[in-house]
Amino acid sequence: MLGKLLVRYLKTYRWFLAGVLIFQFISAMASLYLPRLNADIIDKGVAQGDTGYIWSTGTMMLGISLCQIVASIIATYFAARAAMSAGRDIRRDVYDKVSAFSEREVSQFGPGSLITRNTNDVQQVQMLAMMGATMLVTAPLLAIGGVVMALQQDVGLSWLIGVAVPLLLVVAGLIISRMVPLFRSFQKKLDAVNRVMREQLTGVRVVRAFVRERIEEERFREANTDILVVGRKVGSLFVLLFPLAMLVLNVTVVGVIWFGGIQVDSGAVQIGTLFAFMQYVGQILMGVLMASFMTIMIPRAAVSAERIGEVLASESTLTRAADPVTRFPEPGSLQLRDVEFTYPGAESPVLQGIGFEAARGETVAIVGSTGSGKTTLVSLIPRLFDATGGEVRVGGVDVRQADLDELWKGIGLVPQRxxxxxxxxxxxxxxxxxxxxxxxxxxxxxxxxxxxxxxxxxxxxxxxxxxxxxxxxxxxxxxxxxxxxxxxxPDILVFDDSFSALDLSTDARLRQALWRELPEVTKIVVAQRVSTITEADRIVVLEDGRMVGLGTHEELLANNATYREIVESQLGVEA
Missing domain, CATH: 3.40.50.300 (P-loop containing nucleotide triphosphate hydrolases)
Known part of the structure; x- marks a missing residue:
């Protein structure tokens, strides 16, 4: 998944990556050539007392060093441009994908997790792309080039490299293999922290109203401690890697000095050559260490890429029709025909057998007890959910066949909150x-x-x-x-219990203004107060997800026991 994600988004910036490769190659070659010049100064210039050779070679080394610095800066700039641009593109695509999700997909992932995936997870992939474009190019060049140059200096000491490199790889492999599951756990714990934080910020009034501050603090402390424990384990392994790597490096350098000193004493190797060999050993092990550092980043970025891929691969249940209808022959009309809706994983449908119509300019009210499915029902009209059975028609067109943008243009929704x-x-x-x-x-x-x-x-x-x-x-x-x-x-206004916070007089004035100023607009009203809907053209009565009544206020009052019970209970409260 990580490789596919990087290829998908970095191929657009392949020219920047080509620049990184070229300039990192120049920088690595300069780094490999400098120890050789240093050895020549010691063995030829200093040993023979040739001041002119020292100055000329030293000037060349200075020029090569400056070239190396400039090449590294340019390579890093190109890598940053490519990685940051790719990160921007990933965030854009994740945002576009999430924006097209229905309530079902948002609930499946969770808002907190979606935020983490579009911020922290993208950052992990982005940082890997940037560091990888530099380190993963430099590391093999230094390691392989260092081996070649070291062998040219002294084959007799090369056995030290043959021991040190495999040992360093084994140490890094053992530590990194234990990090992979910890990174996956870390991202999940981060999701939990974001979820708790988001809930507490959104529901701060409820928390304070019920004096739950200490309990919520403890809840956050638990989530925060969980991520601390995982992070500490990762940090412990990370801290362990570098001392062990430095131990291998230092022991190898000591070995080079020890065995190289014996050869210098015997006259088989010159001092400059020994110093150059030591520098090449350092570059080889540094290359291996850089590769090891990248392998630490790769597992975490792989987990993040997997989580990003899950979002990008998810298909919204609100699929767009292959040939969407953009014109509505009956603007303002609404028909529900034997509509059924079941939430994923639910044992029974939330809505079943719902059927009613509303002509242009009519008012249809929906009443029922708490949990009867009123909000779910009106959510089907603008297609926030797709009905799992039956048909919802707006403007004479099945909402599943309608162009979503045109559908939403014709509907004005005032949500419950x-x-x-x-x-x-x-x-x-x-x-x-x-x-x-x-x-x-x-x-x-x-x-x-x-x-x-x-x-x-x-x-x-x-x-x-x-x-x-x-x-x-x-x-x-x-x-x-x-x-x-x-x-x-809009042609249709949907009010999902949108008058609940208004006093009776404001409620009455608002309804009168709506009816008077917007006579051609169809109004679907979910209400708890009977006084809000007595003048509706039709009233739909819901109970346990089923439609148990349909008619005017007077008709239902005379013939429907459920509606009459709702009216009497409210009149009793008002009395």
Missing amino acids: PFLFTGTVASNLRFGREEATDDDLWKALEIAQGSDFVAEMEGQLEARISQGGTNVSGGQRQRLAIARAIVHQ
């Missing part, structure tokens, strides 16, 4: 229609009974709105969300 985005009142209202004028916004606010409080806010339409609308009250959030849906100018 309205969400406002960071920005201004105007930017939130223009969320569905950016070309809307200020007059359009004020008209929508008047219908939604929100013009008064917006006029009193500092800046009015340009008043700041915090993320989630936390700087306005629940009723104000609902009215702004309703105004946003009205600005969208």
Whole structure:
């Protein structure tokens, strides 16, 4: 998976990678050539007292060193450009994929995990691409080139390399093999920390209202400690690798000095050659060590790539039709025909046998006890979920055959928990229609009974709105969300219990304005208060996911026991 992901996204930047390869090759060759020149200065210049040779060779070494530095800088720049661009592309594709998910896929992965996959996991792959483009090119050049150059200097000491390199590889292999499962566990623990943190930030009011701060702190502490334990194990292995590698390197250098000193004493090897051999041994082991460091990064990046691949490979259940319908012959109409819906893994359907119609401009209300499936039902209309049975038709077209963008343009949804985005009142209202004028916004606010409080806010339409609308009250959030849906100018307005935070008088004025100002717009209203829906053209009564009643308020009151029970219970409470 890691290889496929890197090939897929780095092939676009192959010219940068080619530059990395060229300049890293130049840098490595310069690094390998310098010890040889150093040996020549010691053996020829210093031994023979040739000052001119020392200056000329030294100047050449300085030039080669500068060339090596410049080549390394350019190679690193190209590697960074390729890796960061690839990371940007991965994040873009993950975002596009997640944006197309239905509620089913989002729930399957979890919002916290999706955020981690598009941030931390992409960062791991991105860093591997950058480090790999430099280290994985330099390491074999130094190791192989170092062996060749060392053998040219002294074949008699080469057995030390034959012992040190395999020993270093065995040490690195044993340690890295224990890291792989820990990296996978680390990413899962990171998901858990993000999930807990997200829940606590989103539900901070509930936490404080029920005095759960200490309990939630303990819950976060447990998740945080779990990731600490795994991270500590990884760190312990990581810390162990480098001392062992340095031990092998230092013992090898000591061996070179010991056995090389014997050969120098016998006159078989010159001092400059011994120094050069030592430098080549260091480069060889450094190359092996760099490769080992990369092999530490590879398992973690492989786990991250696997998690990213799971998202990219997931297909949304909201599949687009091969030949989508873009024109709706009956705008504003809605038909549900024997609709059924079952959540994945559920033993029984949440909705079953649902069927009703709404003509353009009509109002259809949906009532029922908690858990009867009201929200799930209205979620099928804009195709947030796909019905597992039956047919949902909007504008005379099956929603599964309709072009999704055109379908959503014709539907204005006010969810049960309205969400406002960071920005201004105007930017939130223009969320569905950016070309809307200020007059359009004020008209929508008047219908939604929100013009008064917006006029009193500092800046009015340009008043700041915090993320989630936390700087306005629940009723104000609902009215702004309703105004946003009205600005969208849909053919169908869907209100999912969107008047619950409004007092009775505001609720009544809002409904009257909706009915008066938007007579051609079809309205689907989920409500808990009976007073909100008494004037609806039809009322759908749900119980345990089944439709047990359909008719006007008067008809149901006379003939439907479930509806009559709901009305009597509310009248009793109001009395």
